[in-house]
Structures are given as C-alpha cells and as structure tokens.
Amino acid sequence: xxxxxIRASGLTKGFGQGETYTxxxxxxxxxxxxxxxxxxxxxxxxxxxxxLSMVSGxxxxxxxxxxxxxxxxxxxxxxxxxxxxxxxxxxVFQDYHLFPRLTTAxxxxxxxxxxxxxxxxxxxxxxxxxxxxGLANRADVAPVKLSxxxxxxxxxxxxxxxxxxxxxxxxxxxxxxxxxxxxxxxFVRREVLNAKRCILIITHDSRIFEFADRILTMEDGxxxxxxxxxxxVRHEEV
Amino acid sequence: xxxxxxxxxxxxxxxRAKFTALIVGITFAVFLMVQxxxxxxxxLNRSSSTVYNIGATVWVMDPAVQTVANSIPMxxxxxxxxxxxxxxxxxxxxYSGGGLVKMADGTYQAVTIMGLDDTTxxxxxxxxxxxxxDIFAENGFIAVKDSEYSKLGSPKVGAxxxxxxxxxxxxGLAHVATNGLFGVPSLYTTYxxxxxxxxxxxxxxxxxxxxxxxxADIPAIRDRVRAIGYTAxxxxxxxxxxxxxxxxxxGIGTNLLMMTAISFIVGLxxxxxxxxxxxxxxxxxFGALKAIGMKSRELVAMILFQAGFVALTGYGxxxxxxxxxxxxxxxxxxxxxxxxxxxxxxxxxxxxxxIAAISSYFGVRRVLRIEPFDIFRG
Numbered sequence: 001x002x003x004x005x006i007r008a009s010g011l012t013k014g015f016g017q018g019e020t021y022t023x024x025x026x027x028x029x030x031x032x033x034x035x036x037x038x039x040x041x042x043x044x045x046x047x048x049x050x051x052l053s054m055v056s057g058x059x060x061x062x063x064x065x066x067x068x069x070x071x072x073x074x075x076x077x078x079x080x081x082x083x084x085x086x087x088x089x090x091x092v093f094q095d096y097h098l099f100p101r102l103t104t105a106x107x108x109x110x111x112x113x114x115x116x117x118x119x120x121x122x123x124x125x126x127x128x129x130x131x132x133x134g135l136a137n138r139a140d141v142a143p144v145k146l147s148x149x150x151x152x153x154x155x156x157x158x159x160x161x162x163x164x165x166x167x168x169x170x171x172x173x174x175x176x177x178x179x180x181x182x183x184x185x186x187f188v189r190r191e192v193l194n195a196k197r198c199i200l201i202i203t204h205d206s207r208i209f210e211f212a213d214r215i216l217t218m219e220d221g222x223x224x225x226x227x228x229x230x231x232x233v234r235h236e237e238v
Numbered sequence: 239x240x241x242x243x244x245x246x247x248x249x250x251x252x253x254r255a256k257f258t259a260l261i262v263g264i265t266f267a268v269f270l271m272v273q274x275x276x277x278x279x280x281x282l283n284r285s286s287s288t289v290y291n292i293g294a295t296v297w298v299m300d301p302a303v304q305t306v307a308n309s310i311p312m313x314x315x316x317x318x319x320x321x322x323x324x325x326x327x328x329x330x331x332x333y334s335g336g337g338l339v340k341m342a343d344g345t346y347q348a349v350t351i352m353g354l355d356d357t358t359x360x361x362x363x364x365x366x367x368x369x370x371x372d373i374f375a376e377n378g379f380i381a382v383k384d385s386e387y388s389k390l391g392s393p394k395v396g397a398x399x400x401x402x403x404x405x406x407x408x409x410g411l412a413h414v415a416t417n418g419l420f421g422v423p424s425l426y427t428t429y430x431x432x433x434x435x436x437x438x439x440x441x442x443x444x445x446x447x448x449x450x451x452x453x454a455d456i457p458a459i460r461d462r463v464r465a466i467g468y469t470a471x472x473x474x475x476x477x478x479x480x481x482x483x484x485x486x487x488x489g490i491g492t493n494l495l496m497m498t499a500i501s502f503i504v505g506l507x508x509x510x511x512x513x514x515x516x517x518x519x520x521x522x523x524f525g526a527l528k529a530i531g532m533k534s535r536e537l538v539a540m541i542l543f544q545a546g547f548v549a550l551t552g553y554g555x556x557x558x559x560x561x562x563x564x565x566x567x568x569x570x571x572x573x574x575x576x577x578x579x580x581x582x583x584x585x586x587x588x589x590x591x592x593i594a595a596i597s598s599y600f601g602v603r604r605v606l607r608i609e610p611f612d613i614f615r616g
Contacts, residue, residue, distance in 0.1 A: 059611040091526075097522060
C-alpha cells in the first residue's frame, strides 16, 4: 500500500456574497499517494484550480481540511504555511511565471535563494537542475529567449530544485504542441516521479492521460470519478 | 536576505528603461531641490557677508535694523554707554556706507565702504598685499579682492581713485571670507576717513561692535542695551535676523520654496508613477514568489530595497550634478551665489525619502494584496 501524501477531507470553497455567491468546490474528499501521478481533469469552471489551490496551501477553504504527510496545513500560521510550501511543494504555473529580467539559472535558483542559500551555491545547484532537464547550455540566457517547451522545463527545474515531495503542475501542456507536451510529461514521469514524490497535474489535454496513475474528474465543484490513467495504480468509484 | 535583495536589484536594474526613468526622475528632482535651496542659501550667506567678515561677537544697532546693509546711525553716546556696561571687554564703532567711485572712463561705480575704528582697526580684513597700518596713510583705502574687484578696474597698490569727489589711494589689497550680495566692490578705511568721504546724517555710528568679557555675559549685555533703547545681537542671531528678513519679507524665500515644492512634486510624479508601473508589471511575478514560499515581509523588503536603491542612487547623482553645476557656474560667473549646505542636503534627502516611501507604499499595498491563488488561477 502506497503512503498517503495528501488527504483532503470535506473541502468546500465559495466565492462572492449574497446573490453573487458561487460554490466553487463542494465537499471534496480524496487521497493522493507518494509515487503517484494524479491528474485532475474537468471542464472549465469545474473547480479544479480552486481545489488544487486549497490542497497546496495557497487558498484557505471555507470548510474541510488538508493534511500533507500528516500535517494539517490550514492549522499553520501564514509564515509557517509559506515555509511549508517552500519546503514541501513545487509549483509549475500555467504561464510559467519566469522572471524575464533574470537568467534561466537565476530563475531556477529562486527557491534556494528564498531559503537563504548562498547565491553562488544556489546558482551552481540551478545549473545542475538545468542539466537534468536538458538545458545546461541555456543557463545564462534570459527565459524570453527560450521556446515554450524550454520555458516549461525551466519552470519544472525551479519547482524541483527545492526537492519537494509534492509537485503541482497547472495545465503543463496547454501552450505546447502535442509532441513537446508529451515529451515534457514523459520527462516528468520518468525523471521526476519516484516513490517519495507525488505529482498533481491539472489538465484538459487528453493526449497525456496515458501518463496518469489516476485521473480525478471534477464537475460543478465535486469529484465525480476517479479513474485509472494509462499507468494505473488502482481504480475507485466515488 | 542578501540573496533576496540581490534578486530585487536584478529585477530592477535589468529593466533598463524603467530603471533609467526612475533614476533620471529622482536625479532631476534632487538636482532641482538642491539647486533651489542652495541658491537660497547662497543668497542668505551673502546677505550676511559683512557680519561674517567683520567677525564681532555682539552687534549693537538701532532696533529697526533688519539687514546689515540698512544700518540706522546711532549717536556717539550709545558707544559710551555700551563701553561702560559690565561684561563688556571692549566696544568699538564701525561705519558702513556707500560711495561712488568715478572710473577712468567717466562712469561711476557704487562701492561699499567700511570704516574701521581708528584705534583698534577691529574687524580688519586679511591682507594679501600691503600692510594694514598703511590704512592710516593719507587718503588710504584697502580694496577687497573678491569677485567684484574687477569692477573698480582691478586697481593695484598705489592706484588712485576718486570717491565722492575725494582723492583716494589704494594702500593694500585684502581677502574676505564671504562676498557681498549686491555685486558691489568693497573698500576698507578708517572710521574717521569714512566720515570725511561720505555724506553723513547727524549721527554717524552704524554699528557698535562689542567683545564681551565672556560668552556668559552676552545675555546681560543684551538686556542692558535693550534698556537704553537699542538692540544687541550675538553674531548668529544677527545672521538669523537677516536671513529671516530675506526669507519672509522679500518674497525670495516663498518663490524658492515654491520651486522646491514643484521639484518635489515633479520627482514624486515621475518616480512614483514609474515605480508603481514597475510593481504592476511584476505583480504576477511577486504573486508567484508568494506561492513558492516567499513571506510577505520579504516581498516588502524587496520593494523597499528597490525604492531605496533608486532613491539613494538618484540622490547621489542629483547632488553630484548640482555640485558640478555650481562649480561650472562659479568658474564662469564669479558672482554666482549658490552654496550647498548640510541643511540643503538633509532637506533634499528627506524629500527623496518621502518620494521613495510614497512610491513604495502603493507598490507594497498591491503586492500584499495579490494572492497566490490569483496567479494559480491565471
């Protein structure tokens, strides 16, 4: 039995007030496991991003709890939560959010610099991670000079450099062509996923479903199905 | 934290266009602020040049006197009364007046004539040619070799002038610490000769220069002089009174204050708007940093560092530019009255700090409001 990385219980979140109130996520319960690549799919507005934001400690739920490796993250103070995200979570944003005024290596080094690592040591480590994602020769260029796929890999290197247990990727293939997208996810599965890491991916791209261990489908703020992906761990009906 | 500040620096400095606009904005504002206040300081400094150059500790004058240039003559009896006061080590008269020098080409040049006490020559200038005792020679005058000296045709020792239809002879050249405000050459002679050369009213003593037995005696001297209907001011108090006159009763202070305020507003507008735009453009990136795990106080530190760096750099450049401008102006225009004082620098620094604080305040507010969820949601 794989170790539970994330346990979400009764997660509920609404936005607005009065007549404009919208229930974005309603009573969501699920578990994700170390060594697992879990896809979260569903139509736009189904609550995927809201749910994953609550799970990753950047949006406080109205109700419910999230436990990551046994720690109730929403019982933490703001600073503790920031430290927790820095230590345990890696984010790959849909638009990458790389700093155009920093070099690729400096972008990758940011999590270590926030952790007060020595600048030069952080850059050396960033170069090592750029080597891992196949961009060793692009360390000193600005991110704007990279292709979309290369930027995606830089964002992944930045998410990985802090060696987080949980990696969250938001629409990682949305702005990539089919082959590049598959290569990226294949790379993440092959090089990043291991028994001590859990990867959550929000996606609409059915072409990459084959890489998922499980596929969690959301509609109208609720989980409707948890299906096996191409790499099935187990199958559950909700 | 140094690494985080280094990121902040790179984000700022590598955005060349905005960085340049910010630096130029602050530099320009500081330049204008320091320039305006320095001009004012220069004017104020020169307005008290006689007080500085004569160097007396206490000045006794008519209560209606507002500037050293507009003395109101006092009767000789006042001198006797002051000399008899306890705490007065010595007291001497000084004459300050204006005359007309007839130039070789037939034109006239106004001059300031200082008549020094015949007995002591108290308030004498530092000689650079000739001897101070030569002032007692027949028709003897000492010319001050300052920026106005050339207006007298740069007379050498031994040269003769015609002052108010009297023959005068230059017996020495002197140097003074501070040039005058009104662009008029200065001549020194004895008190008695000054009375002979210049038209006089019934009373002749412009000021009485007092040396107290000790600084502690000054308040008592002030009270005793007030009791006989006159005013005694310590040197710094007299300088302050003259400064206040130019600040508040001539409009010069108001005009320069307005220009300084406009410079501040221009600097604030350019730098504030540019910095705020810079923050807005990087807002998502700041949100991403928050999501990654940067704390709010670290983000605030980044923004304050950026604002502070720009402010200090612009401040340094602005002050340097102003100093260079004054240096060049003085080389070309000897009369140029502009003096950078610590007060000017401190005022400009305070204003730059305010500009940086206001600029960063709005940026900090936006950055603190941005939620990582907004970034995640796209």
